[in-house]
Amino acid sequence: MLLEEKLGAMREQSKTKFAPEIAKKMQRATTELRESGIMETALKVGDKMPSFSLPNMNGEIISSTDLLKDGNLVVTFYRGVW
Numbered sequence: 001m002l003l004e005e006k007l008g009a010m011r012e013q014s015k016t017k018f019a020p021e022i023a024k025k026m027q028r029a030t031t032e033l034r035e036s037g038i039m040e041t042a043l044k045v046g047d048k049m050p051s052f053s054l055p056n057m058n059g060e061i062i063s064s065t066d067l068l069k070d071g072n073l074v075v076t077f078y079r080g081v082w
Helices: 003-017 020-035 064-068
Strands: 053-055 061-063
Touching: 003 020, 061 064
Parallel strands: none
Antiparallel strands: 053 061
16 A cells, blocks of 8 residues: 555544544644645755754754764654643
8 A cells, every 4th residue: 555545544534533623623724734835835855954953852952964974864843732
C-alpha cells in the first residue's frame, strides 16, 4: 500500500474515531491552514531547508550545519502544548 493510500485510510478512520464536535474543529483547523497560503510557501520534495540553530534538550544551541557534518538530518515538528 502506498503512503497516500495509508494516509487516506487514516483520514477516513479519523472521521468515526473522534466525537463530531472534535472532528469538526480539526477539519476547520485544516481548512484554515490551507486557506492561509502555507502550502505555497512550504518546502517541497527536493527543496533544501535553510540552516538553523535551536536549543537542544540541555539548552545548548545546536546548529543544523554542525549536525549535517555527521550525516543526514531528520527534523520533526510536533504541534501542541506539552
